[in-house]
Amino acid sequence: MNPRQQLRQDIRRKRRALTRTQQLRAAKRLHAQLCRRPDFIRARHVALYLPNDGEIDPRPLLESCWKMGKKTYLPVLHPILHNRLWFVPFDRQTKLVRNIYKIEEPPIIKAPRRPPWALDLVLLPLVAFDADGNRMGMGGGYYDRTFSFKNRRQSIPGPKLIGLAHELQRVEHLPVENWDIPLAGIISDQASYLG
Numbered sequence: 001m002n003p004r005q006q007l008r009q010d011i012r013r014k015r016r017a018l019t020r021t022q023q024l025r026a027a028k029r030l031h032a033q034l035c036r037r038p039d040f041i042r043a044r045h046v047a048l049y050l051p052n053d054g055e056i057d058p059r060p061l062l063e064s065c066w067k068m069g070k071k072t073y074l075p076v077l078h079p080i081l082h083n084r085l086w087f088v089p090f091d092r093q094t095k096l097v098r099n100i101y102k103i104e105e106p107p108i109i110k111a112p113r114r115p116p117w118a119l120d121l122v123l124l125p126l127v128a129f130d131a132d133g134n135r136m137g138m139g140g141g142y143y144d145r146t147f148s149f150k151n152r153r154q155s156i157p158g159p160k161l162i163g164l165a166h167e168l169q170r171v172e173h174l175p176v177e178n179w180d181i182p183l184a185g186i187i188s189d190q191a192s193y194l195g
Helices: 003-016 020-035 038-042 059-067 142-146
Strands: 045-047 071-077 085-089 121-125 160-165 185-188
Touching: 020 038, 020 059, 020 185, 059 071, 071 142, 085 142
Parallel strands: 045 071, 045 121, 121 160, 160 185
Antiparallel strands: 071 085
């Protein structure tokens, strides 16, 4: 097992070891931090995720988004392009199905979609991060490929990308690959990094 795989496995194990009470407290602290941020307040179209594998839970933010009149979206595995995401509207009435990774997502049949570049704010999960804002995901490259347009010169700016995590996911240093899409910031249950 290479060092990146080992780190990914170690952090995921720590994340899954959090108790339900610890997870609920972390979600409340994350919510309190994000709701005060100007980039969250201004955003009209917000993409989030549903937690899986011990990820920090952004669901309390959904209620705040809906109360503030924001449109919310969930990532859905692209049915044709490998390792890419679509963003489908999500509200209280949306029925969910499990994808190939057993993660809940809206069904894509006849679902309207919002292009990634047309979102205002994307709150995305991560496995590990460092204080410089580098992110390690699950290894599939879904977010990096979906938002690769942000690495091109003369590209449209697209949404602000903010990673969400438990503070225990922070490591001293993560190597950056040329395909990694930079984040505007990372917010944990205890601190904000960058942005």
